[in-house]
Amino acid sequence: MVSAAPATADFATWFAERARVNDQRVEPIPFADLDGWEFDGETGDLRHRTGRFFSVRGLRVRPGGDGGVPERWQPIIHQPEIGVLGILARMFDGVRHFLLQAKAEPGNVDGVQLSPTVQATRSNYTRVHRGGSVRYLEYFTDRRGRVLVDVLQSEQGAWFLHKRNRNMIVEVDEEVPVHDDFRWLTLEEIRALLHRDNLVNMDARTVLSCLPRADTEAGAADGTGPAWAASTAALGPRQGALHSMTELSSWFTDAKTRCELTADPVSLTSIPGWRRTPTEIAAEDGGRFRIVAVDVSAPHREVPHWTQPMLAPCSRGLAALLYRAIGGVPHFLVQAHAQEGCLDRLEIGPTVHCVPDEHRGRPPEERPPYLDVLDALAPERIRYDRILSEEGGRFLAAENRYVIAELDEGFPARVPAGYCWVTLGQLKELLRHSHYVDIEARTLVACAEALR
Template identity: 75%
Template sequence: MVNGTRTGGHGTRSGGNEPCTGGDGPRAGANGPRTSANRAGTDAGFDAWFAERARVNEQRVETIPFSALSGWDFDPATGDLRHHTGRFFSVRGLHVRPAGPGGPPGWSQPIIDQPEIGVLGILARTFDGVRHFLLQAKAEPGNINGVQLSPTVQATRSNYTRVHRGGSVRYLEHFTDRRGRVLVDVLQSEQGSWFLRKRNRNMVVEVDDDPPVHDDFRWFTLDEIRALLHRDNLVNMDARTVLSCLPPEHPADEHGALHSLTEVTGWFTEAKTRCEMTAEVVPLTGITGWRRTPTEIASEDGGRFRVIAVDVTAPHREVPAWTQPMLAPCAQGLAALLYRTIGGVPHFLVQAQAQEGCLDKLEIGPTVTRVPGEHGGLPADMRSPFRDVLDSLSPDRIRYDRVQSEEGGRFFAAETRYVIAELDEDFPTEVPSRFCWATPGQLKELLRHSHYVNIEARTLVACAEALA
């Protein structure tokens, strides 16, 4: 058990019972953090403010036995790990057949079931003719470094309806009451290998008034935020997904695109009709290949991920102390987007990616992914054939290479290495049927709608825009 483990500032976790580690390649990319002429993104004023918020919002996170959880228990009939209110989330079992009935036997796993829809909202306001966005320095128990930049509002329905009997969520009324001009309002999925059909409401609302700004909040221009995306583990997953959904600065022009938007959506629809994967919720006691001990639920092969319990002390949160289960990945993830210029127009190589927890079986994902928790027994036609291409690229082809944290409220020390790399112009345009070339403008158009672009690809869209 980790005793007295603290998170905060830019430190890392310490203790004897860390999540198992691993991963792909270096933590930092070939390109260093970009500089920015904009003040808040890179100057000492931002760093001093952020360090102070990390100090003030320091939290203590300890791993504990399941028996020490308060308000959580294993259901005697199913073994599912639930909160006594029936709210928040639960840990259930899932049985997956990658090729449907009659195909390979598939696998079983735990999965987080959080059916309620939360709010991820960023407040916008124009100062001196430049649009700014209000971000929050927020501590989450699973964050690798304690505090990260999050949306103005990042709250589950259970939290903002105060099931926990804690404090209210600042600025929530701008999103629930739609106080202002709505720039973005779309349901988007989250990690399909760890969540069961999870969705959150991604919103950006622009206001004309000047709301009071709490010390944990700060206005940023879009350029400043994009500069910060060139730092590891700073802009959190929830902020990245909302930013990816912002309307494009310039309307998409399909002139020069290899495929029309209609053809891209047709390709994706066809892929969904061909996907035979089935995922059935089963009792947690009924999953095979996993063992439960007093302190964890872990796969018998020692890989993938674990379910653990933590005790959190965070004096400046709506609730100053609580316990909860968390999913702890056993390796660093990888998500890579390859692109090339076709007819003078950049095109991303995307895939129709099946994930067991997706509401509609699959969504559009990056060219290459390795998700901790993704079952190693996937059929060959569900694995990316472009991993070797990525590994063979010279460093001068790597345009973005950073490690970013995944959602720290449910995942413990979860990181993904995000890579954007440029292919030679003679790279074949003919690709396997599960893949398709799409322009940045076409992906932005699809992001106006739900259940098209998955969470890893949305992060890469936000990072690609930081390269402009």
């Protein structure tokens, strides 16, 4: 049965109405006012009374190696459950559409953002919170359709300990009842929305980045943009890539073998340099983030009212991909990026991933590699530059500036050992597997595919 494509011209009207209807109130509260959460009397860890959802623990990080970098300590969110990030797909008039949700999360900048069809932790969809059921969950748990994507992917390794979610896209042929908060959108439309700040949420970005190359091209009205056509197709030297997939895998395996970073969970009370007040857990020197508590009223959520701890960054981050043509094919410069919370210690990350405020005024040798290169680029070299929110269920107003910038062809092709030139096609190939490409690089893959 062929169905007519959904009308999409009134997206702005629909989204504004959903933002109005799904209005929420988020207010800071003292830890003592948390309902169902408590500090463990022995370890000081902040836990939910059910033992589910997540906890805030301490972490001891030892970088290792001979760089003289001292060990450091920090809180970290421990959420061992594997949640579902699922997007439902369906063909209308020969064009694939994706069912996205206008969803409010307590940490979202601007409140409501476009999220996957299903965005739920295991505690949520098993209804530990005693709230309502998760709409459309059965399409992913029962596999009611053709699976296009099904892969475990990591989340922020600086803030989560070993956190993974199941990224899924399932395509169906049957009629799907569409709730008012949900809307069918084409890949081309979603890519256009990625050019707006804080609109397409982190979970939707990571799932869409995992869409295989063939399905990406089939789902868009005009396929991959011409700027990336060669980069998307190039998987090895014969297709125009500088390195073969085997060479790329060997580079990454070598980086993991050489990585000496260790991160050990410890009690929250034992981490030096951090203090706990009635309203926050914060580093004595200011640090990168704080742990706070909030009270949330969201009448249209499965649970209309709750309290929870959240991680609140102190400054906006930066994630940037630099690229240049090599042999006529665009190549991205990526790094083997070690993060304390990664399950396998490091993953492939953007050229630059840092918090710029932490490096202002420092001498060049103390600044992240390639940050000064990015800062020196002429404005016309910047191909993508947007502020996008990170996960709003655990992080309060967390944003990164995401940048894709073009280097000139005279930029040296020789790079330090921890860096490698890869094509978009190679990144897409790695995204078929777990624990290769980190969350920030996955967002940048989705953004690169949105460029024309």
